Amino acid sequence: MSAREKILSAVKGNKPELLPLQTWDWSRVETDVRDTFIKTLQGIGGTVSIVKDLQQVKQRVLEVHGDEKRIINRVASLDWKNSDKIEIENSTSMEKIEVAIIEGQIGVAENGAIWVPEDAMGNRALPFICQHLVIVLSINKIVPTMHQAYASIDVTANGFGVFIAGPSKTADIEQSLVIGAHGARSLAVFLLDS
Amino acid sequence: MDHSKAAEIFNKDKARTKWHDETLWMVREKRDKAAHSVPDWEKLREAASNIKSHTLSNLDEYLKTFEDKAKKNGITVHWAADAHDHNEIVYSIIRSNNIQKIVKSKSMLTEECHMNEFMASKGIDVIDTDLGERIVQFRKEHPSHIVMPAIHLKREDVGETFHQHLGTEKGATDPQYLTEAARQHLRDKFIASELAITGVNFAIAETGGFVVCTNEGNADMGAHLASIHIACMGIEKIIPKMEHLGVFLRLLARSATGQPITTYSSHFHKPRPNQQMHIVIVDNGRSVQLGRPDFRNSLKCIRCAACFNTCPVYRRSGGHSYHNAVAGPIGSILAPNLNMRENADLPFASTLCGSCTNVCPVKIDLHDQLWKWRQVLMKEGYGSLSKKTGMKMMTTVLSNPGIYNFMGKLGRGVLRTIPWIAKSKMLNPWYKHREMPVARGSFKEWYVGRRGNR
Numbered sequence: 001m002s003a004r005e006k007i008l009s010a011v012k013g014n015k016p017e018l019l020p021l022q023t024w025d026w027s028r029v030e031t032d033v034r035d036t037f038i039k040t041l042q043g044i045g046g047t048v049s050i051v052k053d054l055q056q057v058k059q060r061v062l063e064v065h066g067d068e069k070r071i072i073n074r075v076a077s078l079d080w081k082n083s084d085k086i087e088i089e090n091s092t093s094m095e096k097i098e099v100a101i102i103e104g105q106i107g108v109a110e111n112g113a114i115w116v117p118e119d120a121m122g123n124r125a126l127p128f129i130c131q132h133l134v135i136v137l138s139i140n141k142i143v144p145t146m147h148q149a150y151a152s153i154d155v156t157a158n159g160f161g162v163f164i165a166g167p168s169k170t171a172d173i174e175q176s177l178v179i180g181a182h183g184a185r186s187l188a189v190f191l192l193d194s
Numbered sequence: 195m196d197h198s199k200a201a202e203i204f205n206k207d208k209a210r211t212k213w214h215d216e217t218l219w220m221v222r223e224k225r226d227k228a229a230h231s232v233p234d235w236e237k238l239r240e241a242a243s244n245i246k247s248h249t250l251s252n253l254d255e256y257l258k259t260f261e262d263k264a265k266k267n268g269i270t271v272h273w274a275a276d277a278h279d280h281n282e283i284v285y286s287i288i289r290s291n292n293i294q295k296i297v298k299s300k301s302m303l304t305e306e307c308h309m310n311e312f313m314a315s316k317g318i319d320v321i322d323t324d325l326g327e328r329i330v331q332f333r334k335e336h337p338s339h340i341v342m343p344a345i346h347l348k349r350e351d352v353g354e355t356f357h358q359h360l361g362t363e364k365g366a367t368d369p370q371y372l373t374e375a376a377r378q379h380l381r382d383k384f385i386a387s388e389l390a391i392t393g394v395n396f397a398i399a400e401t402g403g404f405v406v407c408t409n410e411g412n413a414d415m416g417a418h419l420a421s422i423h424i425a426c427m428g429i430e431k432i433i434p435k436m437e438h439l440g441v442f443l444r445l446l447a448r449s450a451t452g453q454p455i456t457t458y459s460s461h462f463h464k465p466r467p468n469q470q471m472h473i474v475i476v477d478n479g480r481s482v483q484l485g486r487p488d489f490r491n492s493l494k495c496i497r498c499a500a501c502f503n504t505c506p507v508y509r510r511s512g513g514h515s516y517h518n519a520v521a522g523p524i525g526s527i528l529a530p531n532l533n534m535r536e537n538a539d540l541p542f543a544s545t546l547c548g549s550c551t552n553v554c555p556v557k558i559d560l561h562d563q564l565w566k567w568r569q570v571l572m573k574e575g576y577g578s579l580s581k582k583t584g585m586k587m588m589t590t591v592l593s594n595p596g597i598y599n600f601m602g603k604l605g606r607g608v609l610r611t612i613p614w615i616a617k618s619k620m621l622n623p624w625y626k627h628r629e630m631p632v633a634r635g636s637f638k639e640w641y642v643g644r645r646g647n648r
Contacts, residue, residue: 002273003273003274003275003279003477004273006275006477007257007273007275007429007475007477007481008254008257008258009254010477010481010482010484010485011253011254011257011429011477011481011484012254013485014481014482014484014485015250015251015252015253015254015484016250016251016487016490017251018248018251018252019244019247019248019251020248021244021245021248021434022241022244022248024237024241026234026440028233028234040454043454044453044454044457091384091385091419092385095381095385108455110232110444110454111444111454111455112454112455113454113455113459123418124414124417124418124466125414125415125418125419128411128414128415128418128458129415129418129419145440145444146439146440146443146444146455147437147440147441149440150436150437150439150440151437155398155401155403155436155439155461155463156401156403156436156463158463158464159267159462159463159464159465159466160418160460160461160462160463160464160466161460161461161463162414162458162459162460162461163443163455163458163459164457164458165453165454165455165456165457165458165459166457167457168409168410168411168457168458169409169410169457170325170326170373170409170410171342171451172324172325172326172329172342172343172344172373173325173329173344173347173349173352173369173372173373174217174347174348174349174352174369175217175220175221175342175345176349176369178369178370178373180373180374180377181325181373181377181409181410181411181412182323182377182380182381182384182410182411182412182415183410183411183414183415183457183458184411
């Protein structure tokens with residue numbers, strides 16, 4: 001008997017009688033999801049700004065990071081000339097990316113997380129390997145909790161997708177918080193309110 | 195070495211024990227703050243418990259659905275009956291692809307299977323990439339906590355370890371500086387890696403995908419850069435539907451560290467073009483535990499470690515005292531299922547205070563199960579001789595009023611006349627961390643005397 005059959009028959013023989021799966025109503029009246037989102041995201045180490053258009057995003061990113069050569073933009077409607085020096089399929093080349101600008105699909109007020117599907121990244125490694133991450137999110141796409149988030153995304157639409165909540169961090173040395181573990185050292189979120 | 199002996203050694207460093215105790219309690223307090231800020235908290239716990247209980251009652255069907263969907267997504271699914279099977283499967287993927295460079299993110303299952311040791315015996319080096327796990331790997335130790343693997347170490351220890359292995363400055367202890375050194379060191383490993391091993395937090399039957407949660411981003415750096423990704427999961431990681439992730443992701447990080455959610459909650463459904471994606475589904479005793487009505491609830495665990503952080507015994511004895519991949523109250527329930535003889539001491543490493551049960555996000559009746567394991571272990575003959583004789587003596591004393599009264603008098607007499615016997619830490623282990631009472635008389639004597647005065 002294969003391991004598969006062995007496991008499945010042991011599970012079948014040992015499982016308890018079928019217990020019903022309940023359903024729950026998670027709807028909630030939320031007064032100010034934008035405010036909660038901003039405060040929560042700031043609380044977990046992200047920065048948030050509200051902008052009127054993408055031009056403002058470009059201006060701010062260049063102000064902070066200067067050199068355009070090491071910045072990769074994946075927001076289609078943002079006017080940007082990506083450097084041809086970075087090959088997005090090559091790890092060694094990608095490691096040189098200073099900043100990545102990507103578009104988020106849904107923001108979650110209760111925890112500051114933003115859903116980013118693979119299509120918005122180009123390469124799955126991009127939001128992790130870049131030194132600094134910039135996410136552009138429409139201010140109208142913020143929902144109160146994870147329940148509403150899952151109701152409005154399709155996790156199977158792409159082969160990969162991720163909720164990103166703040167910059168990468170660790171507290172593995174004496175529980176002392178350090179921002180910038182293996183992923184991006186900073187996360188700047190621009191809420192687009194056009 | 196059994197838990198109490200190992201704990202005694204841990205306790206010798208009083209300052210460190212105090213620090214360990216207080217630091218974990220601080221994490222528990224963060225958890226409380228996070229939990230109390232969610233109005234739906236108790237409802238979420240109810241829901242999580244129901245989803246897991248339901249899933250366990252239909253687990254074989256959900257496993258089949260998951261396998262089917264995962265295969266359709268282009269993922270190769272393997273089944274491992276035990277730890278050895280698991281290690282052999284991972285090894286065969288490594289060998290058939292002629293792989294040299296392997297990175298791994300945190301997976302308690304691979305710890306449980308002693309995979310790193312197995313690979314080392316085959317001459318294969320697996321690089322742990324979670325910062326805490328890398329620290330303990332350098333030191334040839336094991337994680338002492340499932341969420342904070344190096345919580346038993348102080349910054350001076352880490353500084354010395356990194357000085358030896360990464361060439362950081364001698365005596366440097368700044369966590370920021372040490373973390374940066376690890377970042378640089380591991381970035382090189384990620385970029386060179388050919389194969390990445392990760393754990394699985396949740397596997398979704400409905401979609402055939404799985405979710406991995408990290409704060410550091412190491413699972414993603416590994417999985418997205420390597421050309422082969424192997425995700426290892428226990429059979430109990432299944433949840434029926436995507437929408438159930440809403441419940442579990444709201445509970446997990448809040449229970450674990452008090453964060454509203456981990457930095458990255460990564461949803462894997464299909465391999466990249468030209469990438470191989472494998473899932474190894476492991477039983478290793480879980481189906482046996484499923485058949486134990488008193489203990490099957492332990493399979494609901496989502497590995498948040500809230501029960502560790504709140505446990506007065508864990509906080510004061512350290513994770514290594516539990517001699518099991520998963521320590522703490524949940525580990526003490528899971529371990530005897532794997533090996534009763536070797537882990538018979540663990541269900542006794544508890545005060546049965548019930549705090550673990552109160553904080554568990556999936557409502558496992560932890561302290562009840564610890565108490566039930568004690569009964570099973572004594573019945574099966576795995577109790578220590580001192581416990582057996584002690585229990586027998588107590589039975590005789592407590593079931594015979596004459597002996598009971600005599601023993602009470604004798605005890606008080608000893609305390610009065612030759613107190614050094616009661617205050618000898620060798621003869622009376624109870625005295626080690628406690629003061630002995632002043633013995634005036636028994637409650638019974640007091641009560642009888644009081645009635646006589648009326």
